[in-house]
Amino acid sequence: MFCIIDDKHVPLFRIVWISDVPHFCGSEECLYEGRYEVRLEAQESVFASREERDDCLEAIRLWQVGEEEEE
Ligand SMILES: [Zn+2]
Numbered sequence: 001m002f003c004i005i006d007d008k009h010v011p012l013f014r015i016v017w018i019s020d021v022p023h024f025c026g027s028e029e030c031l032y033e034g035r036y037e038v039r040l041e042a043q044e045s046v047f048a049s050r051e052e053r054d055d056c057l058e059a060i061r062l063w064q065v066g067e068e069e070e071e
Contacts (some may be wrong), residue, residue: 001063003056005038005048010056012063014040018053 002009019037021043026032038056047055 001059003052003059005046005052005056006035008046010038010046012056012060015056015060016041018057019047022050023047039046 001012002071003012004010016039018039021036022034023032023037025033027033032047035049036053038046038048038053
C-alpha cells in the first residue's frame with residue numbers, strides 16, 4: 001500500500017490528490033519543474049517524475065479494485 005515518490009515510500013491512503021499536469025512556477029531555482037505534485041495530508045507535498053506518478057495512480061487503482069472485491 002505504498003508507492004515510491006522522490007525516494008520516499010508514500011502510503012497510498014495519505015494521498016489527497018495527484019496533479020495531472022507538470023509543476024511549473026517559473027522559478028529558476030525550482031527543483032521540481034516538470035515534475036508532478038502529489039498532495040499529502042497535513043499540507044505536505046512531494047514531487048514525482050511522470051513514471052512515479054503513473055505507477056502511483058496504478059497502485060491506487062489496484063487498491064480500489066481490491067477494496068471493491070472485498071465487499
Ligand atoms: Zn516550482
